[in-house]
Amino acid sequence: MENLLEQSSLFLQQLVNGITLGGVYALIAVGYTMVYGVIQLINFAHGEIYMLGAFLAYSMVTFLGLPFFLAFALTIPVCAIIGIILDFIAYRPLRNAPRLAALITAIGMSIFLQNLALMIWGSQIKSYPRNILPKVFSEPALIFGEVSISWLQVFILSVTIFCMIFLHLVIHKTRIGAAMRAVSQDKTTAALMGISVNRVISFTFAIGSAMGGLAGVLVGLYYNAIFPTMGYVAGVKAFAAAVLGGIGSVPGAILGGGVLGIAEVMGAGYISSEYRDGISYAVMIGVILFKPSGLIGRKIGEKV
Amino acid sequence: MKKLGLFLVMWMMFIGSASAEVIKIPVAGAFTGPLASFGEGIKNAALLKAEEINAAGGIHGKKVVIVLEDDLCDPREAATIATKLANDPDISIVIGHLCSSSSLAALPIYKGARIPAISPASTNVNLGKMSPYYFRDVYRDDFQGLFLAKYAKEARGLKKVAIFYEMNDYSMGLMLAFEEKAKKLGIRIIGKEAYTADTTDFKPQLTKFKMMKPDAIFIPGYAPQGTLIVSQAKDLGIKNTIFFGADGLDDDLMVKNPDAEGLFVTTPFLPDKAGPRAAGFIKAYREKYGKDPNWFAANTYDALGMAVAAIEAVGQDRDKIRNYLASINSKETAYKGVTGSTYFDENGDCLKDAFVKEIREGKWVSSEKQLQ
Numbered sequence: 309m310e311n312l313l314e315q316s317s318l319f320l321q322q323l324v325n326g327i328t329l330g331g332v333y334a335l336i337a338v339g340y341t342m343v344y345g346v347i348q349l350i351n352f353a354h355g356e357i358y359m360l361g362a363f364l365a366y367s368m369v370t371f372l373g374l375p376f377f378l379a380f381a382l383t384i385p386v387c388a389i390i391g392i393i394l395d396f397i398a399y400r401p402l403r404n405a406p407r408l409a410a411l412i413t414a415i416g417m418s419i420f421l422q423n424l425a426l427m428i429w430g431s432q433i434k435s436y437p438r439n440i441l442p443k444v445f446s447e448p449a450l451i452f453g454e455v456s457i458s459w460l461q462v463f464i465l466s467v468t469i470f471c472m473i474f475l476h477l478v479i480h481k482t483r484i485g486a487a488m489r490a491v492s493q494d495k496t497t498a499a500l501m502g503i504s505v506n507r508v509i510s511f512t513f514a515i516g517s518a519m520g521g522l523a524g525v526l527v528g529l530y531y532n533a534i535f536p537t538m539g540y541v542a543g544v545k546a547f548a549a550a551v552l553g554g555i556g557s558v559p560g561a562i563l564g565g566g567v568l569g570i571a572e573v574m575g576a577g578y579i580s581s582e583y584r585d586g587i588s589y590a591v592m593i594g595v596i597l598f599k600p601s602g603l604i605g606r607k608i609g610e611k612v
Numbered sequence: 613m614k615k616l617g618l619f620l621v622m623w624m625m626f627i628g629s630a631s632a633e634v635i636k637i638p639v640a641g642a643f644t645g646p647l648a649s650f651g652e653g654i655k656n657a658a659l660l661k662a663e664e665i666n667a668a669g670g671i672h673g674k675k676v677v678i679v680l681e682d683d684l685c686d687p688r689e690a691a692t693i694a695t696k697l698a699n700d701p702d703i704s705i706v707i708g709h710l711c712s713s714s715s716l717a718a719l720p721i722y723k724g725a726r727i728p729a730i731s732p733a734s735t736n737v738n739l740g741k742m743s744p745y746y747f748r749d750v751y752r753d754d755f756q757g758l759f760l761a762k763y764a765k766e767a768r769g770l771k772k773v774a775i776f777y778e779m780n781d782y783s784m785g786l787m788l789a790f791e792e793k794a795k796k797l798g799i800r801i802i803g804k805e806a807y808t809a810d811t812t813d814f815k816p817q818l819t820k821f822k823m824m825k826p827d828a829i830f831i832p833g834y835a836p837q838g839t840l841i842v843s844q845a846k847d848l849g850i851k852n853t854i855f856f857g858a859d860g861l862d863d864d865l866m867v868k869n870p871d872a873e874g875l876f877v878t879t880p881f882l883p884d885k886a887g888p889r890a891a892g893f894i895k896a897y898r899e900k901y902g903k904d905p906n907w908f909a910a911n912t913y914d915a916l917g918m919a920v921a922a923i924e925a926v927g928q929d930r931d932k933i934r935n936y937l938a939s940i941n942s943k944e945t946a947y948k949g950v951t952g953s954t955y956f957d958e959n960g961d962c963l964k965d966a967f968v969k970e971i972r973e974g975k976w977v978s979s980e981k982q983l984q
Contacts, residue, residue: 318823321848325815433836433865446847454823456849531812533840541810576816582779582806584816 317453322577323570328461328530330569331468335523336546337553337561338475339516345492345556346512348407352414353394354520355543356421359536361387361521362528363429369440376440380525384518391517392510400506418539425536435532464526471519472562479558484511492556545572545588552592554605563603568592635674635928637662637919638697639912640681640690640708640718641733647685651710653909654732655680656901658707661916664896671924683709687717694718698725704928705729705919707912712736719743728934730919732911735859737785740959747937747960749915749951753782756858756878757789757832759966759983763878764828764856765797767968767981774803774826776817776841778833786832786858802826807837814844821850828854835863843871867971876970881907881951882978885967890950907951914949921947 336358343351361383368379398413445463448456479485490498491508499505527542528534545568553564568588575587595603639658641651662676670676681697683690690709697703698721706722706729709715715734722729723743731739731748735756739746751759764770773794777787791801802824805817818841821829829845831838838861845853855875862879866872883894883904893913897905905913918937926932938956940946946953954962968979 314823318819321819321822322816325813325819329813433839438870448849458847460847527812531840532843533812533836535836537810538812573816576805577820580806581817584806584811585808 313453317455318577320452321455322573324455324457324461325577326570326573327566328464328569329573330549330566331465332523332527332530332565333542333546333549333569334562334565335468335471335519335526336542337549337565338472338558339520340547340550341553341555341558341561342488342512342516344550345558346488346509347399347403347410347495349399349410349414350547351394351399351513351516352411352543353398353417353421354516355539355541355546356418356425357387357391357394357517357520357539358524358527358542358546359425359534359539360390360421361524362534362538363425363434363524363536364521365525366434366436366528366534367429369436376436380522383521383525387521387524388514388518391513391520394517395510395513400509418543422536422539429536431536433533433535435534436528441529460530464530467522467526471522472558475515475519475558478515484508488512548589548592552595552602554602557602557604560602560604567595567603633674634677635671635704635923636677636679636700636702637916638679638681638693638703638706638708639916640683640693640697640706640714641710642685642714643680643682645682645684645686647711650685650733650908651682653906654710654912656897657905657909657912658916660893660897660900661913661920665920671920676920681708683711683714683718685709685711685714687713690714690717691721694721698722698727703727704923704930705933707732707915707919709734710908712739715739715746716742719746722746725930726934727930728922728937730915730937732915733908740957740961744938744960745934747956747962749918749949749954749962749964750880750911751964751966752961753858754785754789755963756966757786757791758793759878760830760856760858761790761793761797761799763966763968763983764794764830765799767979767983768828768854770799770827770854772800772802772824772826773828773830774805774821774824775801775830775832776805776807776814776821777831778837779806779808782860783832783834787830790830790832807833809834809837811837812840814841815848818845818848818850821845821853822848826853828856831855831857831861833857834860835865839865839869839872842866842875843869846871862976867974867976870974872971873973874970876968876979878966879907879969880964880966881905881910882967882969885978885982886910886950887952889948893950910951914947914951914954917949918947918954 339354343349364386365379365383368374369376398417399410402410445460449459449462450457487503487508490503491505495505549564549568550561553560571591572588576584579587641654642648643651643655658678662678666675681693683693697706709718710733712734715731719742723745728745733750735750735753737752737754775787777783803821831841842855857877862877922933922936926936940955942955946955952964954964956962969976970979
């Protein structure tokens with residue numbers, strides 16, 4: 309009996325770990341999927357925006373001495389602006405070039421931003437000062453037997469859920485959201501209908517990058533480690549989550565992030581931690597094999 | 613003016629060496645660049661030892677001159693330096709190299725030129741087997757695993773240990789050595805989990821450990837991940853569990869983390885636990901450099917001491933020196949230096965004791981319980 313209780317509390321704790329990790333993946337994946345939905349570009353520099361978000365908040369707290377929540381709030385618009393600049397410099401000049409060209413500049417921007425961060429902040433792992441969060445965050449919010457969920461986990465999950473709802477409302481209830489959907493269907497026709505395509509794309513980058521930067525700060529807080537190459541691994545995982553859910557679909561990114569996070573944690577927890585990443589990618593490959601458009605992706609017919 | 617003075621000193625050294633009134637001993641390591649802090653102790657100790665030898669009359673009246681060779685811990689630099697030294701007929705032995713990767717690059721060149729080398733710091737397991745001309749007075753990576761198992765059992769009385777290792781050669785070598793010895797000693801290995809270097813999320817594995825309630829968690833990895841592991845363990849509410857590791861965790865990153873309180877690691881040398889033979893060395897080092905010698909310094913001091921003893925005994929013939937070093941192969945013939953007794957096995961690896969230090973209030977301090 310006690311063993312059963314122990315097993316179930318272990319399972320619950322792992323589930324909580326998985327959902328938190330999945331929420332973070334989802335936040336980053338949304339940035340990939342939105343940009344892909346609008347201009348069919350896989351923005352490989354997105355992981356770097358996430359990294360910059362973590363570092364910008366870090367610098368605001370340590371060098372400028374801002375309170376954490378102010379730094380957190382400021383990081384979001386700054387990352388949005390970086391996203392817009394990124395699009396302006398690296399992708400806009402190539403809007404009508406073959407898609408491969410923009411993909412290559414995306415990889416170039418990723419390398420550039422990573423090295424820029426290396427120059428500014430150095431290669432050593434940094435962590436947020438311990439006292440920036442109110443003490444309550446490190447205390448457990450919920451204890452169930454051996455399972456404990458900290459307020460920080462609750463905070464991360466609620467921010468993630470809030471962002472997802474906000475995003476859903478923006479896409480489906482606002483004029484700019486309607487314009488985004490229009491551009492994603494057909495750029496030329498949308499332009500003919502009087503939509504400023506470039507402005508819509510800039511807006512998409514801004515929203516996606518804001519989410520990425522926000523995810524960076526949350527991850528920096530949760531794992532207490534930020535470093536210039538953190539964007540690469542997180543970017544690859546989030547990209548996998550976006551593909552798993554169906555690239556181009558926002559609910560798909562959320563679902564994909566959740567599935568990937570839980571698969572990774574359960575794989576490490578119950579199968580083998582040596583193959584932790586292998587298991588999560590195997591889940592992704594399995595889904596893609598049977599459902600090539602992803603879990604929620606639309607099936608796009610070949611254009612003739 | 614300063615530059616001119618330096619030039620004159622170098623010129624005089626050159627003249628000196630040309631007249632063969634001195635014995636040149638090269639010391640190779642990283643003295644500039646990102647790993648210069650490792651090389652500092654090596655340089656300081658070599659210069660100090662040479663000074664002491666010369667003050668006592670040198671080797672049969674000839675002065676010892678230390679030639680510092682900066683390889684930056686870069687294998688290419690190390691190979692260039694090794695070639696230069698191998699072709700210099702005045703050189704009969706090398707102290708070096710510092711990093712295992714440099715030693716791996718330099719070793720075949722020394723072997724080809726039949727020039728013996730003693731490394732004070734390269735711990736890679738395979739080095740010794742690769743050349744009969746290569747010796748070291750530092751332990752091998754896998755030795756730390758054996759030692760830690762013995763220490764965990766005998767000094768700390770740990771019964772249930774979980775291992776959290778990284779997926780690389782260093783970490784897995786340590787893990788396997790530890791596990792084998794621990795099982796023989798009756799320590800229960802209740803869990804073994806792995807991680808990769810690029811991960812920051814250790815919670816799934818730590819959650820498993822939490823349910824197992826180990827006495828201690830062994831982390832045979834590096835400090836960047838080690839510091840995250842101890843913090844995330846605390847987040848998960850893992851209490852009353854000791855963390856320990858090997859030289860990979862011996863880093864300032866760990867000390868700065870308040871969650872790492874009580875963590876212990878192996879180290880080849882501790883000033884306050886060293887035997888009476890070390891007292892003079894520690895005092896002289898403190899006076900000359902204003903700080904305590906670290907293990908790099910202590911090992912270099914002894915490595916140079918062995919080189920000098922060899923030249924004193926058999927002269928400057930490379931093969932004779934090699935054979936002399938190889939004959940130091942038992943407790944009876946051991947070289948007795950500041951790091952204890954050093955003697956080599958058939959591979960030129962040395963078997964000697966390690967020490968343990970732990971983090972107390974943000975500082976490394978020598979553990980009360982040692983295995984000597």
